[in-house]
Structures are given as C-alpha cells and as structure tokens.
Amino acid sequence: MLLKLTLNSLYARFLTVCMTVFAISLSLMLYMSVEKLRTSAYTSFTDTISQTDLIVGSRASSVQLLLYSVFRIGNATNNITWESYLDIIDRDEVDWAVPISLGDSHKGFRVMGTNKEFFNRYKFRGGQPIEIEKGFLFEDLYDVVLGSGVAEKLGYDISTPLIVSHGLESFTKHDDQPFRVSGILQKTGTPVDNTVIVSLAAIEAIHVDWSTGAKIPGQQTPIEEIRQMDLTPKNITAALVGVKSKLSIFYLQRWINDYPEEALTAILPGAALQELWRVVGVVENLLLGISVVVIFTTLIGMTAIIFSSLNERRREMAIWRAMGATPRTIIGLLMLEAFFISMLSVIISTVLLFFSLAILQPWIDNNYGILVSVEMLSIKDMYVFIMFIIAAMVVSLLPAARAYWFSINDGMTIKI
Amino acid sequence: MRKSIYYSLILSAMISVAAAEETRQVDKHEHGVGELNIAIEGSSINLEFMIPGADIVGFEYKAKSDEDISLVNTALTKFDDFSNIFTIPNAANCNLVEAEIAINQGDDHDDEHDHEEHEEHEEHDEHDEHDEHDEHDEHEHEEHGEETHNEFVAHYSFTCGNVKEIDRINFTYFTTFPNSGELEIQFVSEMGSTSFEVEGDEPFINLKGKI
Numbered sequence: 001m002l003l004k005l006t007l008n009s010l011y012a013r014f015l016t017v018c019m020t021v022f023a024i025s026l027s028l029m030l031y032m033s034v035e036k037l038r039t040s041a042y043t044s045f046t047d048t049i050s051q052t053d054l055i056v057g058s059r060a061s062s063v064q065l066l067l068y069s070v071f072r073i074g075n076a077t078n079n080i081t082w083e084s085y086l087d088i089i090d091r092d093e094v095d096w097a098v099p100i101s102l103g104d105s106h107k108g109f110r111v112m113g114t115n116k117e118f119f120n121r122y123k124f125r126g127g128q129p130i131e132i133e134k135g136f137l138f139e140d141l142y143d144v145v146l147g148s149g150v151a152e153k154l155g156y157d158i159s160t161p162l163i164v165s166h167g168l169e170s171f172t173k174h175d176d177q178p179f180r181v182s183g184i185l186q187k188t189g190t191p192v193d194n195t196v197i198v199s200l201a202a203i204e205a206i207h208v209d210w211s212t213g214a215k216i217p218g219q220q221t222p223i224e225e226i227r228q229m230d231l232t233p234k235n236i237t238a239a240l241v242g243v244k245s246k247l248s249i250f251y252l253q254r255w256i257n258d259y260p261e262e263a264l265t266a267i268l269p270g271a272a273l274q275e276l277w278r279v280v281g282v283v284e285n286l287l288l289g290i291s292v293v294v295i296f297t298t299l300i301g302m303t304a305i306i307f308s309s310l311n312e313r314r315r316e317m318a319i320w321r322a323m324g325a326t327p328r329t330i331i332g333l334l335m336l337e338a339f340f341i342s343m344l345s346v347i348i349s350t351v352l353l354f355f356s357l358a359i360l361q362p363w364i365d366n367n368y369g370i371l372v373s374v375e376m377l378s379i380k381d382m383y384v385f386i387m388f389i390i391a392a393m394v395v396s397l398l399p400a401a402r403a404y405w406f407s408i409n410d411g412m413t414i415k416i
Numbered sequence: 417m418r419k420s421i422y423y424s425l426i427l428s429a430m431i432s433v434a435a436a437e438e439t440r441q442v443d444k445h446e447h448g449v450g451e452l453n454i455a456i457e458g459s460s461i462n463l464e465f466m467i468p469g470a471d472i473v474g475f476e477y478k479a480k481s482d483e484d485i486s487l488v489n490t491a492l493t494k495f496d497d498f499s500n501i502f503t504i505p506n507a508a509n510c511n512l513v514e515a516e517i518a519i520n521q522g523d524d525h526d527d528e529h530d531h532e533e534h535e536e537h538e539e540h541d542e543h544d545e546h547d548e549h550d551e552h553d554e555h556e557h558e559e560h561g562e563e564t565h566n567e568f569v570a571h572y573s574f575t576c577g578n579v580k581e582i583d584r585i586n587f588t589y590f591t592t593f594p595n596s597g598e599l600e601i602q603f604v605s606e607m608g609s610t611s612f613e614v615e616g617d618e619p620f621i622n623l624k625g626k627i
Contacts, residue, residue, distance in 0.1 A: 270609030
C-alpha cells in the first residue's frame with residue numbers, strides 16, 4: 001500500500017525525480033571513479049617490478065634509487081664500479097644479479113645497457129615475464145631491443161637503424177656507431193615500454209673514444225677494432241639482485257650498505273615503492289577527501305530537493321492526513337522515497353561508471369600507463385553504497401518531520 | 417740533505433694518501449625511529465629490531481650509575497620475553513627457535529646476550545645475566561665526554577605451524593617502552609617486499625595477503 005503510494009507519487013513528479021536521480025548518480029560516479037583510479041594507480045605502480053629482491057646503486061635515498069633504476073626518472077648520483085658489482089655477486093646469499101647502465105638516450109627515450117639475463121629476471125605484475133613481440137634479443141654488439149612504446153611512438157620496426165645520443169638531452173651523438181633494431185618487446189605497462197635496451201658491451205663501445213664526458217677530438221677508433229676490444233664495463237649504474245633465501249635479504253642489504261670499498265645502497269623494491277607511495281599518499285588522501293565531500297554534497301542536495309518538493313506537496317500531505325495517515329505513514333512515505341531515489345542512483349551510477357571505464361580504459365592505459373580494472377564492485381564499494389542509502393534515508397527524516405508539522409498546521413485549508 | 421727533504425716529502429705524501437684511503441662511514445642513528453626487519457620464508461619468520469637506546473632507556477651513554485645500569489638491565493630482560501615487544505596470532509602456531517639480544521655501541525663494541533634454546537625461557541636465570549652485564553661494565557674503557565650512541569638489537573627467529581595465519585603483528589613495544597617513537601618496518605616474504613611505518617596510536621601491521 002505505502003510502496004504503491006510512494007511509487008505513484010514519485011511517478012507523478014517524474015521530471016524532478018529524474019533530475020535528482022541524475023545529479024546523485026553523477027556525484028556517486030565521480031566518487032567511484034576517483035576511488036577506482038586511486039586503487040588502479042596504486043596497483044599499476046606496485047606491479048612495476050616484482051621478484052627482484054634488492055636493487056643496488058650508489059649511496060642515495062631509497063626512493064631516488066628506485067626512481068632512476070626502475071622508473072627511469074631522475075639520475076644516479078654516482079655509478080658503481082664493476083669490481084663492487086663482482087664482489088656482490090660473489091656473495092653466497094646472491095642467487096642472480098643483473099647489471100644495468102643508464103645515462104644515454106635516443107630521441108628522448110632512455111637507453112639502458114644490460115645483459116640478456118635482464119629479460120629472464122625482470123618480472124612485473126606479480127611475476128609476469130617480459131615477452132618478445134618480434135625479432136630477437138641482441139646478438140650483435142650493435143643490436144638494440146625496443147620497448148613497445150618506443151617502437152610505436154617512433155614508428156620503428158625490425159632492422160631500423162638508430163643513433164644513440166650522449167646524455168639525456170644533448171646534441172652530441174654517437175653517430176660513428178649506428179645501431180640496428182633487432183627485437184621489439186610486448187607491451188608491459190611498465191617503464192620498460194619506453195626504454196631502448198642495448199648490451200652493456202655496446203654502452204662501453206660507444207664510449208671508447210670518449211673521455212670525461214666529451215669526445216676526444218680527431219680520435220675515431222674503427223668499428224672493427226672496437227669489436228676486438230675487451231668491452232667489459234668499468235662501471236654500471238645499478239644492479240638488480242635476487243637472493244637464494246628471503247631470510248638472508250636483510251643480512252645482504254646490511255653488508256652492501258656497510259661495504260667499505262664503495263658507498264653503496266641496497267633497497268627492497270617493494271619497501272621503497274611503499275615509501276614513495278606514502279609521499280604520494282598525501283595526494284591520495286586529498287582525492288579521497290574530495291570524494292567524501294562529493295558524497296556529502298550529494299546527500300545535502302537530495303535533502304534540499306525533497307524539502308523544496310514538500311512545498312508543492314503540502315496539499316497532498318494534508319489529504320493523506322485527512323484520510324487517516326498516521327505521522328508514521330508520512331515519515332515512512334518520505335523515507336521510502338529517499339530509499340528509491342538513492343537506490344536508483346546507485347544502480348545508474350554503477351552502470352554509467354562501467355560504461356565509461358570500458359570506453360576510457362585504453363586511453364588511460366596509453367596516456368598514463370595506468371591499467372584501470374573494469375571488474376565487479378568490491379566489497380568496499382558495496383559497503384559505501386549501503387552506507388549511502390542508509391544515510392539518505394536518515395537525512396530524509398528532516399523533510400519528513402517538516403512535512404508532518406506542515407500537515408498539522410495547514411489542515412485542509414491550505415493556501416499556496 | 418736535499419735528498420732527505422725529498423724523502424720526507426714523499427713519506428708525508430704517502431702518509432696522507434694512506435690516511436685518505438681509510439673509509440669513513442657511520443651508520444645512521446635517529447632518535448625516535450626504531451628499525452625493524454621482518455623476513456618470512458617457508459615456515460620461518462625472522463624479526464630483527466634495531467632501536468636507539470634513547471627510545472628504550474632514555475639515554476645512550478654507557479650506563480655507569482647503579483640506576484642507569486638497572487634501567488638497561490630491566491630493558492634487556494623485557495626484550496627477553498618477546499611478548500613485551502610484539503605478539504603474533506596464536507593460530508599461526510609459532511615457536512621461538514632463537515633469540516639474540518644485544519647492545520650495539522657506536523664503536524662497534526657489542527654487549528651480547530645470547531639465548532639459544534629459548535624454549536626454556538621460564539626457567540632461565542635472570543640473575544646470571546645481570547652479573548654478566550655488570551662484569552662488562554667493570555672492564556669498559558673510559559668514554560668521558562665522548563658522544564656515544566648505542567642501539568638495542570634484538571633478533572627473534574620462529575618456526576610456525578601455519579605461517580599464513582599471521583595476518584597481523586601487534587607491537588606491545590610501544591607500551592613496554594614509553595620513550596619509544598615510531599618503528600620503520602621493512603617486510604619481505606615470497607609475495608614480495610613492502611614497508612610500514614608504525615606508531616603508538618596504531619601499534620600493529622596488517623599482513624593479510626602479504627604472506
């Protein structure tokens with residue numbers, strides 16, 4: 001009876017109710033998309049590197065080391081010597097190690113020198129390996145492997161020749177030693193996509209005629225001669241290290257941090273990611289704060305709309321009272337109304353959200369490297385929805401009380 | 417004559433080179449920030465606390481007065497019973513295999529208290545320990561006026577019947593030592609690594625899905 005009355009009453013005010021539902025749906029959708037982006041950004045971020053136990057670089061803060069070695073943001077303070085690297089991999093605790101060497105670039109993309117082991121050892125998204133899309137890993141000294149993003153943005157394909165620039169934004173080029181694309185990697189959603197990968201020996205080779213950051217004028221060692229040289233690197237930028245037993249990680253970390261011959265830092269990638277996220281977390285909290293304010297605004301907006309509709313419904317209320325509706329019926333009526341409006345809004349906002357996520361997902365992934373998961377609502381979302389519906393009903397008590405008060409005062413002789 | 421000047425020049429150059437080659441680095445030490453490393457593999461869990469003396473007993477000089485010595489000793493005995501420092505869910509069924517509590521002086525002089533076979537914890541004689549500690553204090557070297565830092569280092573190893581049941585570790589440490597500040601925690605398990613910062617107002621870490 002009450003249910004039917006409410007539905008009919010809502011239907012009678014179809015347009016106003018529609019607008020209300022639409023406004024609330026949009027606010028709820030805003031809240032949910034902020035929430036989704038927040039959690040997706042976090043997972044994309046923490047999924048960047050996995051199964052590497054320690055990252056070793058020169059003495060630096062853990063966040064800095066993580067940023068330059070994994071995210072290719074910023075630079076190393078110093079390189080580490082090859083001797084120190086050999087000392088580290090000699091340790092009993094070490095299972096594997098991959099050296100990486102940074103510092104050069106190609107058209108704005110960072111060039112990373114490493115060895116083939118990198119492709120076996122670098123894992124992302126909970127242990128997924130890097131796969132090769134086409135071609136092969138470097139066989140020749142002057143072979144490069146491209147991340148999918150580099151190949152796509154520069155339009156390169158297998159055997160495209162390319163020249164590596166010295167430094168990051170410099171005009172000096174290693175044009176005496178051209179490279180050739182040998183392989184292109186599959187998309188990983190990690191900074192590897194935007195990296196040009198060469199062998200460590202190649203990094204050494206292109207710097208043969210260089211001394212203290214500049215090319216020695218007039219000196220050009222022929223490529224054939226370079227190929228015959230011993231191209232063992234003298235230094236590297238960082239190393240990824242895997243240990244045999246997790247229980248020995250901290251022991252090894254301390255040993256590296258206290259290594260007397262060179263000032264080194266070893267970090268646990270996950271721990272450093274978390275540390276960095278705590279800094280970023282300020283923004284995260286801000287977003288969350290905005291979301292909560294949005295929800296509040298929505299609730300207040302809904303109350304305001306019910307309030308204003310009360311004025312035009314004074315006669316309706318009076319008639320109900322006259323027909324023997326108890327105060328409880330009136331309150332029930334308005335609470336039920338709030339329930340329907342909020343429920344409908346929740347459903348519409350969810351549909352809207354998933355619809356827009358499905359459309360925007362590839363765009364967000366391409367532009368920001370954040371993979372937003374289009375998946376079922378989480379328990380937390382459900383919880384928020386239920387809380388929202390309950391809050392909406394509680395808030396509707398205010399207009400309900402007013403409606404009741406009106407109906408007593410107005411009686412049947414209402415003049416609007 | 418001139419030759420001897422050269423020699424002395426060369427010699428002094430060599431000495432300065434030798435002095436320059438000596439590596440100088442000092443571990444960081446921040447009052448109010450204790451460090452904790454947690455490593456889990458298989459059925460083993462290791463916890464390793466490194467806490468500045470200031471956070472435990474309120475001072476970091478070598479205990480000399482009877483009062484200070486008893487403060488340090490009381491602190492050490494508190495570390496002996498790990499439940500004064502942290503608690504692990506009973507469901508995980510963890511048994512302490514090894515515990516090692518020590519004071520690390522800034523000059524690398526260790527006052528160690530080894531307790532293998534911690535199973536017999538109830539019986540173990542606390543007086544012995546005190547005596548031992550006092551002895552240490554007797555043959556200490558003079559450190560008057562020197563800035564010293566000391567650190568409480570506690571290492572606990574457990575084997576657990578059901579490691580996966582460790583969904584939370586509570587730190588009673590904050591109530592046991594009112595001077596304590598925050599704990600910076602590095603955590604590693606087969607699922608990967610992460611870090612936490614824990615303070616007294618929320619003295620626990622949530623490990624659900626991390627082991």
